[in-house]
Amino acid sequence: MIAGALRDIVIVGAGQGGFQAAASLRQEGFTGSVTLIGTEADLPYQRPPLSKAFLKSGNADQLWLRRADFYEKNAITLVPDCRVNRIDRDNSTVYAGDRRFRYDHLILATGCRNARPPIQGLERALDLRTLSDARRLRTAAARARRCAVIGGGFIGLEFAAVAAGLGLDVIVAEQASRLMARAVSPEISARFADKHRGLNVDIRVGKSAAAIDDAGLHLADGSTVAADLVLLAAGVVPNAELAAEAGLIVENGIVVDEQLRTSDPNISALGDCAAFPMHDRGFRVRLESVQAATDHARHIARRLTKGDAGPYSAVPWFWSDQADWKLQIAGFAQPDDESEMLEDGSVLRFSGARLTAVETINAPKLHMKARRLFAETPAPTRAEALARLDVEERRRMAAGA
Amino acid sequence: MVQITFVQPDGNRTTIDAAIGDSVMQTALANGVDGIFAECGGAMMCATCHCYVDEAWAGRTGKREDGEEDMLECAASEMRETSRLSCQLKVSQDIDGLVVHLPEEQA
Numbered sequence: 001m002i003a004g005a006l007r008d009i010v011i012v013g014a015g016q017g018g019f020q021a022a023a024s025l026r027q028e029g030f031t032g033s034v035t036l037i038g039t040e041a042d043l044p045y046q047r048p049p050l051s052k053a054f055l056k057s058g059n060a061d062q063l064w065l066r067r068a069d070f071y072e073k074n075a076i077t078l079v080p081d082c083r084v085n086r087i088d089r090d091n092s093t094v095y096a097g098d099r100r101f102r103y104d105h106l107i108l109a110t111g112c113r114n115a116r117p118p119i120q121g122l123e124r125a126l127d128l129r130t131l132s133d134a135r136r137l138r139t140a141a142a143r144a145r146r147c148a149v150i151g152g153g154f155i156g157l158e159f160a161a162v163a164a165g166l167g168l169d170v171i172v173a174e175q176a177s178r179l180m181a182r183a184v185s186p187e188i189s190a191r192f193a194d195k196h197r198g199l200n201v202d203i204r205v206g207k208s209a210a211a212i213d214d215a216g217l218h219l220a221d222g223s224t225v226a227a228d229l230v231l232l233a234a235g236v237v238p239n240a241e242l243a244a245e246a247g248l249i250v251e252n253g254i255v256v257d258e259q260l261r262t263s264d265p266n267i268s269a270l271g272d273c274a275a276f277p278m279h280d281r282g283f284r285v286r287l288e289s290v291q292a293a294t295d296h297a298r299h300i301a302r303r304l305t306k307g308d309a310g311p312y313s314a315v316p317w318f319w320s321d322q323a324d325w326k327l328q329i330a331g332f333a334q335p336d337d338e339s340e341m342l343e344d345g346s347v348l349r350f351s352g353a354r355l356t357a358v359e360t361i362n363a364p365k366l367h368m369k370a371r372r373l374f375a376e377t378p379a380p381t382r383a384e385a386l387a388r389l390d391v392e393e394r395r396r397m398a399a400g401a
Numbered sequence: 402m403v404q405i406t407f408v409q410p411d412g413n414r415t416t417i418d419a420a421i422g423d424s425v426m427q428t429a430l431a432n433g434v435d436g437i438f439a440e441c442g443g444a445m446m447c448a449t450c451h452c453y454v455d456e457a458w459a460g461r462t463g464k465r466e467d468g469e470e471d472m473l474e475c476a477a478s479e480m481r482e483t484s485r486l487s488c489q490l491k492v493s494q495d496i497d498g499l500v501v502h503l504p505e506e507q508a
């Protein structure tokens with residue numbers, strides 16, 4: 001696909017990645033039309049502050065990715081409040097009710113939505129995915145005294161830390177045996193469990209939610225947690241139905257190749273909704289992170305304008321702010337990768353001899369060193385990791401030598 | 402309000418009234434200044450808010466934050482003595498009149 005052949009690019013989903021794709025297409029010099037369609041009524045905004053600064057301040061002015069005039073200035077046609085409900089691949093057209101948008105290339109950036117586990121009375125629980133969710137949650141938190149959080153992942157824990165800071169009683173019920181189990185090592189899970197207990201958050205692992213009613217949250221073990229606010233933060237499901245119904249391959253997200261193309265070469269997918277091959281690792285993942293959304297978007301924009309952008313190989317990174325702790329993750333580890341804790345509490349993850357991720361808390365220097373290591377060394381060995389990350393020096397310092 | 406001037410790589414200058422307490426990055430985004438991307442929203446994770454503080458202001462904008470230097474080394478345009486992450490530069494009375502130069506590339 002070369003630039004000359006493409007006139008109209010349509011992007012479905014006006015979140016972090018959809019916005020970035022539109023912006024990057026213009027930065028790369030694409031001169032055709034760019035249409036950015038999204039279900040939400042607000043200007044495209046960032047989600048991370050919704051469970052952090054925004055929960056405290058309620059100030060939405062700091063959330064917008066760009067002001068309204070950016071879209072005009074860059075000839076990006078923003079179509080808010082519009083849900084695309086069908087892709088007609090034969091006619092290269094997407095439909096939203098009776099509105100239709102023709103494309104030469106289509107980019108799916110539909111993100112994900114909260115998973116809704118079978119819990120009785122679940123409609124009483126609040127969500128935290130969108131700005132309108134966050135507004136509702138702030139209002140409810142201002143009136144609440146006791147919060148129960150279903151799910152001890154990043155979003156549930158970030159909320160718990162803010163709520164505890166506001167003086168609310170908070171309990172977190174996590175079904176797995178440890179916090180953030182999908183994403184971090186057991187050592188980091190344990191450090192965060194201690195941290196939250198120190199904030200007076202009641203952390204209960206291995207507990208699944210069964211029902212919600214006036215009394216609060218009932219757990220599957222028969223116990224009841226009194227709560228006047230219940231937050232559902234038990235993971236997400238990718239918004240991939242649109243793609244599946246159009247006959248694209250979907251498997252825990254919209255399946256893309258190393259060029260981030262779906263099974264139809266005229267359609268790309270990115271960010272939270274895309275299952276992409278982890279470069280040089282032999283498996284596919286779906287990442288929910290600002291990094292994946294923006295790096296995917298840039299890669300697709302380069303491919304569409306320059307013809308080829310090589311295989312996607314950006315180094316994954318992630319952060320989460322919980323009270324005064326900033327967790328940073330460089331690289332990508334699978335849940336059963338081995339872990340090795342350093343003196344300062346940082347954790348190196350390994351798959352066999354290969355370093356896969358570095359997890360740090362309030363150690364931004366080490367985090368950045370790790371990102372550079374991954375960027376410069378395709379498959380760092382244990383020895384390379386220890387040398388490049390100055391582990392020996394840190395050990396000597398820790399030993400007071 | 403204090404004034405901050407952004408200078409594009411082509412020499413184009415824009416002067417903005419900035420609100421005290423905002424970061425220089427937020428000032429740029431809120432006023433539609435091109436050349437600051439700020440993909441991580443100020444979490445010091447992305448280095449797409451890189452700027453060069455004008456020589457005349459050297460030493461007057463405070464020290465880099467812990468980890469900022471390592472982040473700057475990963476920026477798309479070269480790091481110089483005057484490099485800062487604009488999300489870590491807070492607007493205060495002390496920097497009224499600040500001039501920052503934007504790099505060629507942010508990502």
Ligand SMILES: Cc1cc2nc3c(=O)[nH]c(=O)nc-3n(C[C@H](O)[C@H](O)[C@H](O)COP(=O)(O)OP(=O)(O)OC[C@H]3O[C@@H](n4cnc5c(N)ncnc54)[C@H](O)[C@@H]3O)c2cc1C
Nearest residue numbers: 013015016017038039047048084111271272288289290293
């Ligand atoms: C509360 C919260 C905190 C977070 N904190 C962090 C953090 O600290 N660090 C980090 O790295 N990441 C964080 N994330 C994750 C990060 O925000 C996401 O990974 C990122 O937004 C993904 O971008 P995306 O474009 O793939 O999806 P989204 O930003 O979710 O955008 C998808 C958009 O598509 C729209 N859409 C869906 N279907 C359709 C349709 N059929 N038609 C039209 N539009 C449609 C949706 O309404 C949505 O607006 C957080 C997320 C949340 C919710």
Ligand code: FES
Nearest residue numbers: 443445448450488
């Ligand atoms: S906005 Fe990301 S580092 Fe400044």
